[in-house]
Amino acid sequence: YVKAGEQQLPDMMGQLVARLLPLFLFETAKSDEISAAILTLRLTENDMGVQYRANADLANQLFTALTRNTPDWAAPPEKVRLYYTRLHALGIAFQDRRYPVTDMLREIFSLAQARSGTKGDATAVMENRAALLAFALYFGDLPMPHxxxxxxxxxxxxxxxxxxxxxxxxRHDLVQHLxxxxxxxxxxxxxLANALGEIKEFTDTAPGGTGFSFADLAAGRVGxxxxxxxxxxxxxxxxxxxxxETRNARDFFPRLDDxxxxLQQADFERIYRDFDSPPYQAxxxxxxxxxxxxxxFSPQANNH
Structure with missing residues (x-):
């Protein structure tokens, strides 16, 4: 079970927190092993208690993960600023009218393509990383203070x-999720990204929430x-x-009309039970x- 303070979380939320913690701390290859080892998890304002099956190797990994440094953003800020400047200028130009995300993506990836030129693939990767970080800084809600x-x-x-x-x-919130x-x-x-998406959607099923949305979840998976x-x-x-070249979100965002x-919590549980159920996984x-x-995402799709 999982407790936040003295409050035991519902089973579905407990599943997600127990799944999320290892994903946050470890590489994906180890997360399933660590999740299986967790017996209880207790979170308070000041600390976290984990009871797990004895395993010296996992204990050492946990200590290493908890004491590691803040992740490196892996793109020079001055490079990210080039792309952010383009987004900033386009945002001003549109003057409060609604416009599709394709306009913004086309702007920054045209720049990334031009800056990559005939240089090696490593340059294209670096430019793409800077472009996406600028996009996330402009539209996302992940704190990136530095x-x-x-x-x-x-x-x-x-x-x-x-x-x-x-x-x-x-919908603007789909841009944020992506x-x-x-x-x-x-x-x-x-x-980690997908687990956070599931947690967000589960909390939205609570009273007063916006409800579970497969479109929201899809936006996160697209990102x-x-x-x-x-x-x-x-x-x-x-x-x-x-x-x-994109001018239509259907180039990268699926149709989910069916x-x-x-879904509110009762409806979600009636149809899918929980996040590990076969219907949900399907x-x-x-x-x-x-x-x-x-x-x-599929070069072959362009040939049809």
Whole structure:
């Protein structure tokens, strides 16, 4: 079980926290082993208690993970600032009217493609990383105080202009989910990004929440896969080419009209039970398959 203070969390939330902690602290390859070793987890304002099956190797890994340094953003702030400046200028130009995210992605990945030129694939990866970090800084809700302080200088200081007017399928929050998950992938791993997405959606099923949304979850998974492929030397230039030309979000965002749009907790549990159930896992597998078949993520899709 998982307790926050003296309050035991519902089973589904407990599952997610127990899954999230190892993903946050360790590489994905070790997270399942660590999750299985956790017996109880207790969180308070000042500390965290974990009871786990005795395993000296895991204990050493836990200590190392808890004492490691803050992740390196792996892109020079001055390079990120180049892309952020483009987003900032475009945001001002649109003057409070709504506009699609494709305009922003096309702007920064056209620049990434031009700056990569005929240089090696490592250059394309570095430019893509800087572009995505700028995108996440502009639209995401992942705290990045050190990067923000280094990038948002002089005329770029303050909130990003007109950021909330940018849409995917008419929704700004999908842009936020995509941007935040891309940043998490760059600085952590896909398991962490996807688990955070599930936790967010579960909390939305509570009274007063917006409800569980497969579209929200898909946006996070798109962001994760976008970062993976943008930073892979084998696909970095394909990502640049696709996003430098994109004019339709269907190039990278799946249609989910046949999925439930908003589910409160009782409805979610009635249909899917929990996040480990076969029906839920089948739904996630279908969403992932649709994402991976889109032109941005499947070069073969462009040949049909």
């Amino acid at each position: 990067l923000a302080a280094a990038v948002r200088t002089a005329a770029l200081a303050g909130p990003p202009p007109n950021a909330r007017a940018v849409r995917i399928q008419g 941007a935040t998950s891309a940043a998490l992938q760059i600085t952590g791993n896909s398991g 994760t896969l976008l970062a993976q492929q943008a930073l892979d030397p084998l696909t970095a230039r394909h990502v640049q080419q696709q996003l430098a 999925f439930p749009q908003v 739904a996630i597998a279908e969403i992932d398959a649709r994402i991976q078949s889109l032109p941005l």
